[in-house]
Amino acid sequence: MKLEAHLRQARASGRKLLVPYVTGGLGGVWMEAIEAVAEAGADAVEVGIPFSDPVMDGPTIQEASLRALDVGATPAGINADLATLRIGIPLLVMTYCNPVAHMGFERFATLLVEAGVDGAIVPDLPLDELDPWSDAAGAVGLETVLLAAPTTPDDRLRRICERSQGFVYGVSLLGVTGERLALSSQALEMARRLKRTTDKPAVLGVGISNAEQAVEACSAADGVVIGSAVVRCLLSGGGAEAAGAYVATIRQALTDAGASADAVAG
Amino acid sequence: MTTSPSTTRAGGVHLDPPGPEPVGLGRFGDFGGMYVPETLVPALEDLTVEFRTAWHDTAFRTEFAELLGSYAGRPSPVTECHRLSAHLGIRVLLKREDLNHTGSHKINNVLGQALLTRRMGKKRVIAETGAGQHGVATATVAALFGLECRVYMGSVDVERQALNVFRMRLLGAEVVPVTSGSATLKDAVNDALRHWVASVETTHYILGSVVGPHPFPWMVREFCRVVGDEAREQCRLILDGRDPDVVVACVGGGSNAIGTFTGFVDTDARLIGVEAGGQGLESGRHGAALSRGVPGILHGARSYFMQDEHGQILEAHSISAGLDYPGVGPEHASLKASGRAEYSHATDEMALVGVRLLARLEGIMPALEPAHAIGWLADAVGRADGVAVGSTVLITLSGRGDKDAEQLAERYAGAFGLEPVERDERPR
Numbered sequence: 258m259k260l261e262a263h264l265r266q267a268r269a270s271g272r273k274l275l276v277p278y279v280t281g282g283l284g285g286v287w288m289e290a291i292e293a294v295a296e297a298g299a300d301a302v303e304v305g306i307p308f309s310d311p312v313m314d315g316p317t318i319q320e321a322s323l324r325a326l327d328v329g330a331t332p333a334g335i336n337a338d339l340a341t342l343r344i345g346i347p348l349l350v351m352t353y354c355n356p357v358a359h360m361g362f363e364r365f366a367t368l369l370v371e372a373g374v375d376g377a378i379v380p381d382l383p384l385d386e387l388d389p390w391s392d393a394a395g396a397v398g399l400e401t402v403l404l405a406a407p408t409t410p411d412d413r414l415r416r417i418c419e420r421s422q423g424f425v426y427g428v429s430l431l432g433v434t435g436e437r438l439a440l441s442s443q444a445l446e447m448a449r450r451l452k453r454t455t456d457k458p459a460v461l462g463v464g465i466s467n468a469e470q471a472v473e474a475c476s477a478a479d480g481v482v483i484g485s486a487v488v489r490c491l492l493s494g495g496g497a498e499a500a501g502a503y504v505a506t507i508r509q510a511l512t513d514a515g516a517s518a519d520a521v522a523g
Numbered sequence: 524m525t526t527s528p529s530t531t532r533a534g535g536v537h538l539d540p541p542g543p544e545p546v547g548l549g550r551f552g553d554f555g556g557m558y559v560p561e562t563l564v565p566a567l568e569d570l571t572v573e574f575r576t577a578w579h580d581t582a583f584r585t586e587f588a589e590l591l592g593s594y595a596g597r598p599s600p601v602t603e604c605h606r607l608s609a610h611l612g613i614r615v616l617l618k619r620e621d622l623n624h625t626g627s628h629k630i631n632n633v634l635g636q637a638l639l640t641r642r643m644g645k646k647r648v649i650a651e652t653g654a655g656q657h658g659v660a661t662a663t664v665a666a667l668f669g670l671e672c673r674v675y676m677g678s679v680d681v682e683r684q685a686l687n688v689f690r691m692r693l694l695g696a697e698v699v700p701v702t703s704g705s706a707t708l709k710d711a712v713n714d715a716l717r718h719w720v721a722s723v724e725t726t727h728y729i730l731g732s733v734v735g736p737h738p739f740p741w742m743v744r745e746f747c748r749v750v751g752d753e754a755r756e757q758c759r760l761i762l763d764g765r766d767p768d769v770v771v772a773c774v775g776g777g778s779n780a781i782g783t784f785t786g787f788v789d790t791d792a793r794l795i796g797v798e799a800g801g802q803g804l805e806s807g808r809h810g811a812a813l814s815r816g817v818p819g820i821l822h823g824a825r826s827y828f829m830q831d832e833h834g835q836i837l838e839a840h841s842i843s844a845g846l847d848y849p850g851v852g853p854e855h856a857s858l859k860a861s862g863r864a865e866y867s868h869a870t871d872e873m874a875l876v877g878v879r880l881l882a883r884l885e886g887i888m889p890a891l892e893p894a895h896a897i898g899w900l901a902d903a904v905g906r907a908d909g910v911a912v913g914s915t916v917l918i919t920l921s922g923r924g925d926k927d928a929e930q931l932a933e934r935y936a937g938a939f940g941l942e943p944v945e946r947d948e949r950p951r
């Protein structure tokens with residue numbers, strides 16, 4: 258239970274959890290970007306294994322996925338590269354069902370674990386279809402993070418929280434990934450529902466774009482996933498440095514918000 | 524109120540009793556399922572319950588049958604093709620879905636789903652479309668029911684089927700060109716799903732074929748099976764109580780084929796689905812998911828998909844936008860596995876032969892999609908794995924050719940020994 262243990266420990270130390278996302282195989286920059294965002298204060302890094310038809314993703318991650326596929330990204334290639342990383346924080350992989358099913362659940366889970374990956378997110382594999390994958394992942398000690406959505410009813414939310422490993426991923430809005438001008442009005446309620454239901458780390462993601470939104474989300478959640486905003490830094494040519502700097506500003510804002518909250522409380 | 528209806532009769536239309544449900548979470552054998560983001564699961568569960576209840580509700584069924592009659596023009600006739608029969612050395616019957624309002628079998632499904640949309644209290648629908656036939660059908664029922672309507676269409680198809688884009692807009696629908704991925708039907712489904720994730724509380728997604736997550740493959744089959752159920756009774760009248768030896772339909776996502784097959788699955792008729800062979804299976808440029816694809820998971824279901832060695836979905840290629848889809852509905856995958864149905868393919872060229880034969884011998888211009896079934900049959904008579912001389916064959920003519928006339932005139936006139944018609948290049 259490396260991912261969950263690590264996140265619980267970070268949370269216990271008073272830290273808000275920050276999980277940046279980087280599209281795996283994105284020409285030239287993605288490995289350095291993982292190192293840069295880890296350095297900039299991430300608690301775990303989510304690496305996308307690109308799929309041709311990413312239905313949970315908006316334009317930014319769609320474009321990054323297609324660019325990565327165009328330069329020959331494959332699950333095996335990405336994992337071989339991940340195996341060489343030494344970033345000192347957990348890695349998790351986000352991908353879609355078909356590349357996983359195509360390789361076979363057991364082989365895919367084994368591939369991830371051998372590359373040093375601690376967790377997996379497969380957004381088109383909901384609770385009801387989970388068993389064959391979670392059996393395979395569980396057998397090799399890979400943690401499977403489940404998504405909960407604003408549309409999820411309470412009894413289902415309870416079952417998702419029971420089965421999610423590592424953390425529970427609360428979708429902050431009705432929609433797909435991509436930057437938004439403001440935090441969704443549904444985000445805080447999503448986080449509160451998760452916090453009422455589980456003591457596993459409750460992390461909000463999808464549509465959380467900047468430091469201000471991250472701070473607001475973390476007023477109720479244990480942490481945030483930042484995806485499209487980080488990937489945009491890479492797509493627009495800023496390189497790993499820009500991605501790292503962007504994540505650093507979010508980490509700083511979360512730290513400052515924590516300090517002022519402590520001051521108020523103290 | 525829920526009863527267990529036997530048959531329903533209204534407006535001259537006859538509906539058979541509801542057919543069997545898939546097992547568990549939408550399983551047809553090893554295929555089907557509900558592989559969607561969590562956000563959509565509650566809506567799909569609600570839709571499953573809503574459809575099941577409606578489909579056993581006599582009032583709902585009566586209204587559906589009445590609309591199929593008074594609005595869509597059902598029952599569609601079965602036409603015996605005397606000259607084509609003489610030409611091929613078999614007896615050919617055509618189920619005339621081309622004569623329906625809006626020109627294809629798609630109207631059956633959209634009327635059912637529009638009724639269901641109203642029943643669920645939703646006021647807005649979205650749809651994907653390839654050729655534009657499903658988009659036009661959806662825009663049509665949206666107008667009829669006063670629903671707001673948005674149609675996602677690949678930008679490549681927007682160009683290929685400009686006339687249908689105009690039709691949809693004229694009917695009051697918003698058409699959104701999709702530029703992501705390969706900008707064709709599969710990408711239109713992707714964008715419709717993405718939009719549905721954001722709008723699911725107010726919007727129903729009228730999926731256009733027997734694909735997608737549970738309950739769509741089951742629900743769309745049930746709305747389309749009137750094609751096969753009618754055809755079976757009509758054939759028995761024509762054939763003195765006998766069933767045809769062979770039943771043939773084209774397969775894109777598979778809705779006209781499954782609608783047809785369902786009516787004959789309990790008879791001795793051979794069931795044959797014809798996929799898009801494009802420029803030939805060896806070329807890789809085709810849409811033959813069952814013939815050349817492998818099992819995978821896309822758009823919510825486990826079925827056959829064209830994909831590379833890493834599980835990336837490949838682009839389909841077909842002369843007909845309606846067959847230009849790299850997958851197929853899960854029930855077809857199951858019928859292939861069980862052997863109850865056979866699946867073959869026809870190339871672009873064979874489809875053009877199908878158009879020519881039906882136009883010249885019967886005075887019927889088919890849509891390019893069912894022209895694949897005709898072209899396949901013309902090639903299959905007398906072949907060992909084909910159709911024996913003297914057989915009786917029912918073909919579903921899923922749509923009429925008006926939508927394709929422009930494309931044929933500009934690009935394929937030579938196949939008919941004609942001069943191409945130049946597109947009008949005047950600035951608009």
Ligand SMILES: Cc1ncc(COP(=O)(O)O)c(C=O)c1O
Binds near residue numbers: 627628732845
């Ligand atoms: C006339 C016609 N036939 C067939 C199809 C293919 O769809 P399906 O396989 O679902 O019947 C289409 C799709 O656009 C169509 O317009």
